[in-house]
Amino acid sequence: MITRIARKECIEMIRDGQFRWAAGIIFALLVGSLIVGWKHYADIEAQRAESQAADRETWIGQGQKSQHSAAHFGSYAFKPASPLSSIDRGVLPYTGVSVFMEAHRVKDASYRPVDDANAMHRLGTITAASTLQMLIPLLIILLSFSSFAGEREQGTLRHLMSLGLRCRTVALGKALGVVLPLTLLLAPAAVIGTIAMTLYAGPDALLWSWSRLLLMIVLYLLYFGIFIGVALMVSARAPSTRVALIALLGFWFLSSFLVPRAATDVADALFPTPTSIEFERLVEADYDQLPAWTDRTLTVEERLMEEYGVATPDQIPISVAGLTLLDAEEDETKIYRKHFNALRDIYEAQNRVVQVGAVLAPTVAVQAVSMGLAGSDYAHHRHFVEAAETYRYDFVQTLNRDMVAQDASWDYRAGRAMWESIPAFTYAAPGLGWTLGHYSIGLGLLGLWFIAVVLMAPMAVTRMKIN
């Protein structure tokens, strides 16, 4: 019987011109944004690989200079894009694409793509993710707002309920009736997306992406399930189709536009972002506590004179400059890392608060988890920047240690062999478990929404007015 109800609903929708138009447009948008997304990803990846290789060349070919000059010459880390960012670009446009790594200073990523974008960028871009998050729920609403309310108005609901079916059966049948036309729309898009991914992504990226893509599909199915359930419940309980439609559209607008904005405002109020002047002042305050360069050198000299049992600094058989630099770099790095960590913790705390907004609107959770799975969220960005910072510290200290090992003064000149001995920067994106850990709140709330909808939809159908 479930299949019969579903079949009837399904045929009705497919024969409906309005549905065909809406579905056609959404399908075109979905496939179009997938293709644009993949092209964009392929371009960015090629540019990144090229720039990273060019930077390595520059580093190796920098010529003869002191180790410390080389540490200041520095090098760049360019952020790789994950293949799934073609589906969900997340915060990528709003985060820097490169980190400059040099001695004494820890830097944040710079060059945000949005700085070069046109003014309209802020009104949104169509990606596969935004289509799935905003337009498909709208289609679900159009498909199902009249499923009970419409039949009640036409008087056919009495006939249907007089067949003595269990309410759960009716609810499930109606839900399946929405699922089938949606599948006709989504399945080809998913196939096209998967094929594109296999074609564009390298073997490593592919391996990393598979499990995430699967989870992404589950995530969106869960999300659509919630919307179908809510739409059926509202249709069953609303006094008329008009009220059902207005209530559902209101819920959609709330979820897509109001709650995400309001949630970030609340998050900002709970964990305020410092201004850049405040941030600089904090860093400077700690920096001022560090010993001055001359004092630091004197301390190191005294320590070494005692260690080697010599009377004057000239007799120290080891590079004072190198050891002083080693000490200084350690202290300076500690300060920067402390403050950057505090700032990044604020952002992550804000992002967790936003997930709580999913209590009101499941869209907020889907938005967050989706970009997390795509590897285009803030947490992945932070992971990259921190990997660059680890690399920076290691290579600067390797150069400083070399100064010590070579007993080098400021006039010593290292060359190509030294630059080549420092490994090139490589980056491995974090695993799935790490990602999911960042989204426990969102995932939990989505799960609750789904369970609540599954339990309550049949109840709503049981209690609905027939006449």
Add this chain to the structure above:
Amino acid sequence: MLGKILNHEIRLLRRDRTAWIVLTLLAVLMMYAAVNGRQEQLLRQDAAAETMAAYQTRIAEAQRVAEALEAEMREDSLSLDTYDWGPRDPYNVGSSLGHPVILPPLPLARFAIGQSDLYPSSYRVSAASSVALGQSDQLENPFKLLVGHFDLAFVTLFLYPLLILTLTFALTAEEKDSGTLRLVMTQPVSLSTLVWAKVLSRSGLLVGAALMLMVVAFVVTGAAFEGGWDRFGLWLIITLLYGSFWFGLALLISAFGRSAATNAIILAVCWLAFVVILPSLINVVAGTLYPVPSRMAFVTAMRAETTVAEQQSSESLAKFLHDHPEIAPVSDDEANFAMLRVVRDERIAEQLAPVMEQFVRQQERQHEFVRALGYLSPTLVTHGMLLDAAGTGQTRYKIFRDQVDAFQASWQEHFVPKYFASVAFQSADYDTMPRFEYREVKLAELLDRLVFPALFLTLITAILGGIGLRQHRKYPVAE
């Protein structure tokens, strides 16, 4: 007759629960948006003031130290023309200290945060190099930048048309369906008078409420006491035009005599197309057709040029001096750090000019494309106008950048000859340094930019409304 019917319609509206819900929603969300926008703007205003204050303290301190040094030198009867690294070194003042330039926010910025959270409204100008592209002067959670702000511009662009549509999708359709329209038509009233009355009463209610709420917001958020009434007046006119467009559209859709439910769906689809889909679609198409060259390639090119410039700096210096005979060096010391720096920066700028130009050209093409296609959606037209009026759109930032570039040139002109001539920077010179003050564009220029889009919006509204009224002549009063 119109007056009587209008009176009747207003009475009906006053009894309509939906109208009250819509008005309450509008009032609550607008007030929240106004307070929220004010908060954001105050934050930015404070940061700008703090940057300026910090700079002034630094400069005052440097000048004080320079005065003390000069007193000491006079006591020791040393020449004041000599200097060491410090506040009397022109390079230190011109390049290391530099000069902060600030774009002051306008009072109306609290209505539309616009691009102000993205584009820097302060830079540090120095003689050493031109202002770096893409540097940001504020910290912000990238997720917040992505989601966007809850400000009055958002409520006006997104929610206000939606509320208009909830009051207008059933202009005459409901009366037709319930049969009262037939009854009304037996009276000596024309359908167009009736429709006029319905539109005027509803637009008076909703647009009037929106405008009044904005006046309240203007006063409550304190913007009214900081001036800017002229720009606020423009903002109100734009809101009025945007609202009229949606009324015109509703009038047209309702004229075809479909049921209220069908009208509602058609209008909702129009809203979706104009407000959500078209902007994002145009944006994606613009980015795909005119991609801005990658910043990564730019970074690599800049670095390669810097390396070359540094390796060849003495050679470049000779060339530079050849090109600039007016600033022949007093000292023979070719390794003079300040000189080498200036020469290196000039060389880098020269080498990178073609890359930069390509960047700017491609960006301009994208802007032009977007500006042209923007006319497909009244929301985009309005968005541009509102941000321009509030001074948080791209235009004001571009004007600011141009002024900063000009200021940087004059700053360089002031300091670089001093580097080359190795002239000491006297404490009195601190008082005659060039200073930056943003020159606000004249209202006439703003009006000039707004006239065309405003006329366009008016024309579209007139066409939609005109066709709608004409079509109503064929309106099927009864099935």
